[in-house]
Amino acid sequence: MSASTSLTRRQMLRRLGLGAGAGLLLPGCNGGRGFAPQRSISPFQPRGLHVSLPGDAHSSRAVTWFTDGVEAPQSVVEYDVVTPGMSAQEIQTAPLRHQVEAESEPTTGIDAYTHRARFEIDPELPLRYRVGSAAGFSPVKVVQTTPSDTWRFVHFGDQGVNHRAEQLTQALSQEDYDLLLIAGDLSYANGDQPIWDDWFELMSPIMSERVTMTAPGNHEQKDFGGDAFKNRFTHPGTLTSDLFGAEPPNSFYSFDYNRVHFLVTTAGALIGDGTLPVELANIELDLANAALRRAAGQIDFIVVMQHFTIWTDQEGRSPANPTLVALEENIFLRYGVDVALVGHDHVYQRSVPMMLGLPNLLGYVQMMVGTGGASIRLFDDNGPQSWSAKEFVGIGYASYEVDGDTIRGVFKGAPPLDMSEEGRQFAEEGFRVIDEFEIKARGRILAQRFVHKPRPAEVLLADFDAIERHTLERNAHALKHCG
Structure with missing residues (x-):
């Protein structure tokens, strides 16, 4: 092993907060949880947002997210388009004209709820949306249109x-x-x-x-x-x-x-x-x-x-x-x-x-x-x-x-x-x-x-x-x- 390789490993251990005695996670059956992000989320605050296709790639979207707790807040997705020339502040603060109520079901294995909403979108303009309930909303997210060419x-x-x-x-x-x-x-x-x-x-x-x-x-x-x-x-x-x-x-x-x-x-x-x-x-x-x-x-x-x-x-x-x-x-x-x-x-x-x-x-x-x-x-x-x-x-x-x-x-x-x-x-x-x-x-x-x-x-x-x-x-x- 070269000195440069050893130095690289020591530097990386230090960057990851692992001392020499911390022990390495050698290959195992899980993906390793030692580097998990730290979460601090209030009850009913949406988390884990992800966008998928429920149908046509140009005109439909689904958003899925989670809230913690044993009760499900009445959750919705609010959405609109990003118009040409819209500033970053306007994207976050301009009114969202459309709303769809989410389906909710208990999240498997933990005290939380899974929420999902499917809706039609304008295929010509980027989508901006947020999810949540009266107890709290996510920041506004932006999803680009599906390209028609490359x-x-x-x-x-x-x-x-x-x-x-x-x-x-x-x-x-x-x-x-x-x-x-x-x-x-x-x-x-x-x-x-x-x-x-x-x-x-x-x-x-x-x-x-x-x-x-x-x-x-x-x-x-x-x-x-x-x-x-x-x-x-x-x-x-x-x-x-x-x-x-x-x-x-x-x-x-x-x-x-x-x-x-x-x-x-x-x-x-x-x-x-x-x-x-x-x-x-x-x-x-x-x-x-x-x-x-x-x-x-x-x-x-x-x-x-x-x-x-x-x-x-x-x-x-x-x-x-x-x-x-x-x-x-x-x-x-x-x-x-x-x-x-x-x-x-x-x-x-x-x-x-x-x-x-x-x-x-x-x-x-x-x-x-x-x-x-x-x-x-x-x-x-x-x-x-x-x-x-x-x-x-x-x-x-x-x-x-x-x-x-x-x-x-x-x-x-x-x-x-x-x-x-x-x-x-x-x-x-x-x-x-x-x-x-x-x-x-x-x-x-x-x-x-x-x-x-x-x-x-x-x-x-x-x-x-x-x-x-x-x-x-x-x-x-x-x-x-x-x-």
Whole structure:
């Protein structure tokens, strides 16, 4: 170990308020709570604000927030537009002409209430809003419009609440993007519900002003079987719920953002809630419909976000997740999914277009970005598989620019101080470009190849008993080994 590296570590320990005898948080199953923000909020004061899409990306918004206590204040969202030339003071003080009453329900696991409001907005002007009740309101927040031309989104997973997660959040706050996607294992509460409050305190400055969509991970399963996740976020419905009038699950869903179709799945992370058969049918139906729309020229890309990887080179998990190879990959390949956004493994790895673990131009690109800060892990000693285009050890996030029929991507990361177990507790200051890539749309002629009728449930679920058993075994193994 060089003297400069040792000095860097001592400086970082001092900055984090840890003396030499404080003890390092070596890799564990939670994301680390040692760097949680300090909250001091009066009863009924809104906290944890976050914005999502309940429907059309241009004309609808949902806001979700929390208040403490065993009673729910009569909560509302008040909103209006930001007009050209409006000053910062006017944004905060000008009257808000529209109001929607929130739905309220007890927050899972703590004495608090979750409030959510869905409403239509002016697609041409930025949104300004505040939430609260007669007992107190939040400051006014501003959400920009959904762009109609070039736009950007960011993706990562596996964050937690610790100094690495704060580094990532600070970097994200300086990025220019329109949509934030988080691929599961968000808070690492692992049953300790107040950690969710710490995570929202960390992320709310971003999520209250940037549309954020999330997928559940295996660590969300440890919070009342996923109920804590479902309770704390507001998502759109599914094709199956729309067609059959079922209650939207709030854990798997889909939406369009301009000419990109996003399908968000649980990948079996919340199998205990009994919805996996319905979700498999929804994946089939949703992707069949998306493939038809792409061939008709209505969309350019089909993107799936979920927590679990399908193929991986992380140490201890290479070469693949057999459950998902059987459960999902054939559906992805049947309907020509373009990109799979995943987390779970705490490394960065981008694939070339691949199919069944081999490079194939007709396959999908897997973006494994489990680098949100929960921990920093290593790749196995066997070297990357043939599908791998880029690997990185550290923390970071992927940023994507969608420009017509092209997605241009960049991964920005910060490596650990060194590759030792101790050195991987800290990342270097500053994020730099680690990887750059480009994904082209398939085009309408090739897109025709992936148009198929959705298969009936009896075909999809013919081997469901085995799928369920293997998924349960995988989830138990992942949690036992700090998944």
